[in-house]
Amino acid sequence: MKIIFLSNQLFDYPLKTNKWHVATRVADRGHNVLFVDPPLRFRKVVKQIFQGRWSPMRIFSAFNQNSSNLKIFTPITKTVSESPDLTNFNVVRMRKRAPEFFEGDAVLWVYNPSMVEYINQIPHKLLVYDCVDDYPSMANYKRLGLSEKIARQEEKIAERADVVLATTKNL
Numbered sequence: 184m185k186i187i188f189l190s191n192q193l194f195d196y197p198l199k200t201n202k203w204h205v206a207t208r209v210a211d212r213g214h215n216v217l218f219v220d221p222p223l224r225f226r227k228v229v230k231q232i233f234q235g236r237w238s239p240m241r242i243f244s245a246f247n248q249n250s251s252n253l254k255i256f257t258p259i260t261k262t263v264s265e266s267p268d269l270t271n272f273n274v275v276r277m278r279k280r281a282p283e284f285f286e287g288d289a290v291l292w293v294y295n296p297s298m299v300e301y302i303n304q305i306p307h308k309l310l311v312y313d314c315v316d317d318y319p320s321m322a323n324y325k326r327l328g329l330s331e332k333i334a335r336q337e338e339k340i341a342e343r344a345d346v347v348l349a350t351t352k353n354l
Contacts, residue, residue: 185284187217187305191295191316194218194255201315201350202294210253217284218253221295222260222273254281270300277305293344296337312344314354 186209190202210216231237258273278285287306294313302310318324319334341347 184214185217185286185289186214187219187284187289187291187307189219189291189293189295189298189301191221191297193220193223193257202313205292205313207253210250214252215283216253217277217281217289218255219277219298219301220255220257221298222258222269225259225261228257228259256281268300270298270304274301274304293340296333296340299336299339302340302343309346310340310344311346311348312340314341314347314349316350317354 186206188202188206190206192200192202194203194206196203206216206218228237232239256273256277258269258276260269285306287308289305289307290309290311291302291305291307292311292313293302294315296312296318314337318337319330321330321333324330324333
């Protein structure tokens, strides 16, 4: 089975949360996994490279191989609000490097509601929305005036999903 995870947290983030655990365990069981990091602002990536925290290959290749079954893709964006939208650009990069995931028989497992546009461009046989946070209430979305937008995006995903999971009753 092929599973594409659209994450709201970087794969290499020091705190290993459920999205990391689910993705690595699925890969350890022999399934092919494409873990898609949340889109990173180009400026932030360049800053991390100059500070020696990331390799320049993070931008140029956009792919890391964690194991034989697990690929990690880092999309880029220009702004926090993802406007202008670079979804097309990032999906083309993914498709070139991991064409096997674009044959239409993958499971698309979404954690990040801000990546709703990726759902339209990644062929899949099953859509899972795994709601792990109250995104509209998050400080960064409120500070940027994006709470309503993220709520609408989350609603779109939940309506389209074949399966919706939530970590708490309130969600």
